[in-house]
Amino acid sequence: MGKSFEAWGWSEKHPLIIAGPCSVETPEQLDETVAALVKQGVKIIRGGVWKPRTRPGSFEGVGAIALPWIQEVKKKYGVKFAIEVANPNHVKQALDADIDILWIGARSTVNPFTVQEIADSLKGVDIPIFVKNPVNPDLALWIGALERLDQAGLKRIGAIHRGFSNFNDTTYRNSPMWQLPIELKTKFPELPLINDPSHICGRRDLLFDVAQMALDLDFDGLIIESHRDPDHAWSDAAQQVTPGVLGDMLHRLKIRTINPENS
Ligand code: PEP
Ligand code: MN
Known part of the structure; x- marks a missing residue:
């Protein structure tokens, strides 16, 4: 199962970088954040439209009204856009809005019914789709979700490592448990396989080390949350960084390259 990014027909250089806000909030927030990310060389933007929240009563995403805003920034800045889908209705709306890349969130990966419904709704559609690891450290469940998409005929499937729920890890929001990825x-x-240091760390000061670890382990890319004004983000404020900080971090990360002459 699985085909490399080269086989996907993507010309982006390794590692693949996806960055953008946890949530799309307003047309202005999206435009300003994307403009600044593009200046840092980011070509693929992420942004949550429908947000799965652990507890009720928190911001659950602006919903489908964000889709035209996304279409606007795609046109204006020439970027690709990735969003989370959690049911066939989300899939339909995302496809109608020409979203380029989908991902299944950690809370959906745990549910085989949900994953199967999403997979069925994508039969005959050629779109890249990533599967975040389930919230619990269950490799079979992660693989099972990837297999459901594979069996539905999807050709461009990737995995996102976003860490695993824990009860007493005081450092990470979600323990990396690197042995699973x-x-x-x-x-x-x-x-x-790409790494999501934002949801592993839960706080911005830890991002660099986790991202570097992933690259040292030969991960194929990173998905990182970035917001024009992280402290005032409507979700996941503590882990987001400004596009400027992100750009600096991307410059400082050491990317492992294989040089046959030295080996
Ligand atoms: C997100 O990407 O903003 C998100 C909700 O992530 P996860 O599914 O990893 O919790
Ligand atoms: Mn988030």
């Missing part, structure tokens, strides 16, 4: 990569060497 490593085992996934060992089982499916061609499957693109």
Whole structure:
């Protein structure tokens, strides 16, 4: 299962970088954030439209009204856009709005019925789709979700490592448990695997080290939350960074390259 980014027909250089706000909030927030990210060389933007929140009563995303705002920034800045989908209705609306990349969130990956419904709604559609690891450290569940998409005929499937729920880890919001993504990569060497340091760390000061660890482990890319004004973000404020800070971090990250002459 799985085909590398090269086989997806993507010309982006490794590592793949996806960045953008946790949530799309307003047309102005989106435009300003995307403009600043593009200046930092980011070509693929993320932004949550429908937000799965652990507790009720928190901001649950602006919903489908964000889709025309996204279409606008795609046109204006020439970027690709990735959003989370959690049911076939989201899939339909995302496809109608020409969203380029989908992902299944950690709270959906745990539910095989949900994943199957999403997979069925994508039969005959050729769109890149990433699967975040389930919230619990269950590799079989993660693989099962990837297989459901594979069996539905999707050709461009990738995995996102966003860490695992924990009860007493005082450092990370979601423990990285690196052995799980490593085992996934060992089982499916061609499957693109990217790291989401934002949801692992839960706080911005830890992002660099986690991102560097992922690159050292040969992950294929990073998805990082970035917002024009992180402290006032409507969701996940503590872990977001400004596009400027993100750009600086991307410059400082050491990217492992294989140089045959030195080996
Ligand atoms: C997100 O990407 O903003 C998100 C809700 O992530 P996760 O599914 O990893 O919790
Ligand atoms: Mn988030």
